Amino acid sequence: MYRYDQYDHLIVKERVAQYRDQVRRRLADELTEEEFLPLRLQNGLYMQRHAYMLRIAVPYGMLSSPQVRMFAHIARKYDRGYGHLTTRQNIQFNWINLEQSPDILAELATVEMHAIQTSGNCIRNTTSDELAGVAADEIIDPRPYAEMIREWSTFHPEFAFLPRKFKIAISGAEQDRAATAVHDIGLHVVKNAEGEVGFRVLVGGGMGRTPIIGSVIREFLPWQHALTYLEAILRVYNQHGRRDNKYKARIKILVKALSAEEFARQVEAEWLDIKDGPATLTAEELQRIAQYFTPPPYETLPATDAGFEGQKTDNKGFANWLKRNVKAHKVSGYAAVILSVKKTGVPPGDITAAQLDFVADLADQYSFGEVRVTHEQNLVLADVKISELFTVWQAVKAQGLATPNIGLLTDIICCPGGDFCSLANAKSIPIAQAIAEKFDNLDFQHDIGDIELNISGCINACGHHHVGNIGILGVDKDGSEWYQVSIGGAQGNNTSIGKIIGPSFSAQQMPVVIERLLNVYVQQRTEEELFIDTVQRLGIAPFKEFVYASPIPTGYTHGEDACVY
Amino acid sequence: MLVSTNIIKNREVVADDWSVLRLNEGDSADSVSIPAGKVIVPFSVWNARRAQLLERAEVGVWLGSDAQADVVKDDLAHFSLVAVDFPKFTDGRGYSIAYNLRTRLGYNGELRAIGDVLRDQLFYMQRVGFNAFAVRADKDINDALKGLTDFSEKYQTSWDEKTPLFRRVQRQAVSQD
Ligand code: HEM
Ligand code: SF4
Numbered sequence: 124m125y126r127y128d129q130y131d132h133l134i135v136k137e138r139v140a141q142y143r144d145q146v147r148r149r150l151a152d153e154l155t156e157e158e159f160l161p162l163r164l165q166n167g168l169y170m171q172r173h174a175y176m177l178r179i180a181v182p183y184g185m186l187s188s189p190q191v192r193m194f195a196h197i198a199r200k201y202d203r204g205y206g207h208l209t210t211r212q213n214i215q216f217n218w219i220n221l222e223q224s225p226d227i228l229a230e231l232a233t234v235e236m237h238a239i240q241t242s243g244n245c246i247r248n249t250t251s252d253e254l255a256g257v258a259a260d261e262i263i264d265p266r267p268y269a270e271m272i273r274e275w276s277t278f279h280p281e282f283a284f285l286p287r288k289f290k291i292a293i294s295g296a297e298q299d300r301a302a303t304a305v306h307d308i309g310l311h312v313v314k315n316a317e318g319e320v321g322f323r324v325l326v327g328g329g330m331g332r333t334p335i336i337g338s339v340i341r342e343f344l345p346w347q348h349a350l351t352y353l354e355a356i357l358r359v360y361n362q363h364g365r366r367d368n369k370y371k372a373r374i375k376i377l378v379k380a381l382s383a384e385e386f387a388r389q390v391e392a393e394w395l396d397i398k399d400g401p402a403t404l405t406a407e408e409l410q411r412i413a414q415y416f417t418p419p420p421y422e423t424l425p426a427t428d429a430g431f432e433g434q435k436t437d438n439k440g441f442a443n444w445l446k447r448n449v450k451a452h453k454v455s456g457y458a459a460v461i462l463s464v465k466k467t468g469v470p471p472g473d474i475t476a477a478q479l480d481f482v483a484d485l486a487d488q489y490s491f492g493e494v495r496v497t498h499e500q501n502l503v504l505a506d507v508k509i510s511e512l513f514t515v516w517q518a519v520k521a522q523g524l525a526t527p528n529i530g531l532l533t534d535i536i537c538c539p540g541g542d543f544c545s546l547a548n549a550k551s552i553p554i555a556q557a558i559a560e561k562f563d564n565l566d567f568q569h570d571i572g573d574i575e576l577n578i579s580g581c582i583n584a585c586g587h588h589h590v591g592n593i594g595i596l597g598v599d600k601d602g603s604e605w606y607q608v609s610i611g612g613a614q615g616n617n618t619s620i621g622k623i624i625g626p627s628f629s630a631q632q633m634p635v636v637i638e639r640l641l642n643v644y645v646q647q648r649t650e651e652e653l654f655i656d657t658v659q660r661l662g663i664a665p666f667k668e669f670v671y672a673s674p675i676p677t678g679y680t681h682g683e684d685a686c687v688y
Numbered sequence: 689m690l691v692s693t694n695i696i697k698n699r700e701v702v703a704d705d706w707s708v709l710r711l712n713e714g715d716s717a718d719s720v721s722i723p724a725g726k727v728i729v730p731f732s733v734w735n736a737r738r739a740q741l742l743e744r745a746e747v748g749v750w751l752g753s754d755a756q757a758d759v760v761k762d763d764l765a766h767f768s769l770v771a772v773d774f775p776k777f778t779d780g781r782g783y784s785i786a787y788n789l790r791t792r793l794g795y796n797g798e799l800r801a802i803g804d805v806l807r808d809q810l811f812y813m814q815r816v817g818f819n820a821f822a823v824r825a826d827k828d829i830n831d832a833l834k835g836l837t838d839f840s841e842k843y844q845t846s847w848d849e850k851t852p853l854f855r856r857v858q859r860q861a862v863s864q865d
Contacts, residue, residue: 130841130859133840133841134841137840145808153831158806158808161777161778244778274853274854275843276844277843277844278812278839280783280812280815280816280846281784282780284779285780358784358787361783361784362784362785366781400845401845401852401855405854408854411854
């Protein structure tokens with residue numbers, strides 16, 4: 124894992140001092156709220172519905188155990204004892220007060236952490252594959268490149284006041300686990316015919332109000348040119364992106380207006396000027412950074428273990444967990460374990476201080492002291508010995524982090540919605556909870572198989588609803604909360620944007636709507652077909668027809684009792 | 689009438705005797721009256737009144753944030769200073785304009801940020817090539833001066849720093865223990 128040197132320490136320390144003074148000036152009214160807003164956003168501090176929320180950067184999702192313990196400490200000391208994992212591999216605390224925020228940053232700095240550029244109209248925290256470095260299908264480890272991008276984008280003087288926020292994602296495996304197609308820039312590490320490493324560059328993807336899948340503007344960019352090429356893209360965007368309308372300010376709108384070909388032409392023209400300049404990456408720099416991502420001291424182990432095989436056959440619960448929550452590893456005798464932060468009854472992605480401490484200890488004991496955050500709001504222990512999986516499972520189970528539902532119906536991606544977010548049109552957490560409760564039966568979930576259900580409380584799409592196989596979007600109709608449903612969205616190698624099935628539903632109707640969608644799938648599926656395949660084969664028509672075929676009770680209230688059906 | 693105000697120039701607070709001409713509603717570049725003395729005119733006025741302005745000993749021009757640096761490419765030699773306007777401090781186009789003026793067009797004279805110029809942007813502004821700052825009049829200019837020294841290191845290149853950190857220094861992780 125990347126470790127700070129004196130320069131990283133210095134920059135983060137100076138940031139804390141700068142921010143502390145900005146807060147002081149705000150409190151002394153030397154800065155107006157309007158002037159302070161972009162400054163605090165570039166430090167991850169949002170004003171939410173009830174309190175300030177602080178979003179802390181987890182560069183490309185990588186954490187050390189001391190960092191995880193620091194989260195636990197922050198949760199206890201400055202918040203209400205829990206944090207929230209986000210779809211951008213970050214963590215958020217929901218109950219922060221402004222006066223204490225500089226102290227939190229100072230504490231974070233002691234474990235090489237910060238909240239730099241986790242919000243605001245600048246280049247945001249770069250995201251990547253949560254299985255980077257261990258995935259069986261990896262071509263090249265993307266983390267050294269992600270780190271080079273982190274450094275380059277940190278306080279980039281020219282790109283701190285862009286037309287809009289700017290997100291970069293990088294993936295180096297055959298299977299894209301970083302949702303690169305729905306980012307402002309998506310980078311795929313590829314090798315050309317000569318075996319040289321480079322990037323396929325996608326631009327102009329994004330969700331929000333206008334969901335668009337990114338366009339490839341360069342099939343192969345030699346890795347040395349990564350930063351100068353990014354600079355060229357950003358310069359074209361900074362000058363030509365729309366600033367008259369916040370909703371049309373993302374780079375996707377510019378790329379669409381110009382066409383990907385014309386946009387690419389402008390970028391190439393801009394790039395000619397800086398190509399091969401001093402910002403060109405060097406083999407020495409790649410090597411310096413790559414040394415932080417060398418494999419941990421793995422033992423030489425057989426592919427499996429007799430004890431493990433026995434535990435697997437003897438214990439159905441363990442077997443279920445293995446099937447869903449444990450992923451193949453490129454090193455023999457090891458596996459990657461996903462800790463499900465999706466237990467029924469808990470808001471998706473919410474994690475308590477005690478759980479954070481537990482995860483840190485577990486990582487120290489079983490996974491070389493490292494933890495990762497996934498963009499599905501779960502955690503990963505990437506390097507667990509197969510022979511220790513059973514012990515790990517038992518420990519994790521006791522902490523409520525072993526629900527065997529990774530990739531299943533109740534592994535819901537869900538934004539904070541109306542319970543916290545001041546932009547929300549509707550609540551999302553209670554919808555996720557109602558659905559999770561209704562389909563809590565694991566046999567049923569395993570029978571349905573891989574499915575992504577994503578919920579956003581408004582069109583901003585923080586919950587990735589556009590790319591959910593089932594997407595739920597909170598909408599406002601005459602001041603009350605309704606939910607619009609889309610199906611057929613997908614992330615990964617075949618990213619697609621879901622299609623809306625029809626008029627929206629009330630909160631109480633949602634579990635039944637999901638049930639009906641699943642009914643159509645179960646009746647129509649061919650063997651081995653996943654929900655998304657059936658939707659793609661049949662289109663939305665049969666789903667739509669069945670969901671709307673008969674009225675769904677809307678629920679009513681009797682005094683204090685809410686009766687749903 | 690000219691009022692001398694203070695600006696930040698080359699990291700010092702100094703008196704300044706330039707005035708900035710802005711077109712009000714109803715003014716046209718062709719007919720607006722250009723004050724005597726050292727004046728920074730909008731690019732449109734420069735364009736429309738070139739011959740007249742060339743007679744002056746010293747003239748400055750300012751670009752709006754929607755301009756491209758290229759528009760002044762052939763005229764740079766005539767200007768004692770070039771200014772870039774920040775209509776809102778959140779409008780970041782001026783940073784790319786400045787960068788292009790300095791690097792692509794090789795402009796070496798005074799480059800001044802005008803408009804909504806505030807302390808917390810100065811560090812970035814100097815990095816892309818501004819060396820003069822007309823800090824917004826209602827703000828304390830001595831306080832703003834501190835904004836130039838918020839950071840003592842930077843990772844990436846820009847006008848002020850041609851060599852990225854990774855080429856400039858030997859880097860190695862330091863133990864926290
Ligand atoms: C205070 C809470 C939050 C606020 C005010 C907020 C605000 C926003 C806004 C305004 C957008 C729309 C940007 C646009 O596309 O134009 C957005 C998009 C997004 N946010 Fe949030 N957000 C919040 C919490 C979260 C959380 C908790 C997550 C992760 C779970 C998240 C992840 C995202 C993602 C992935 C997008 C979509 C980006 C895209 O279109 O490419 N946000 N958010
Ligand atoms: S999708 Fe909307 S409601 Fe949900 S967190 Fe984002 S801005 Fe808030």
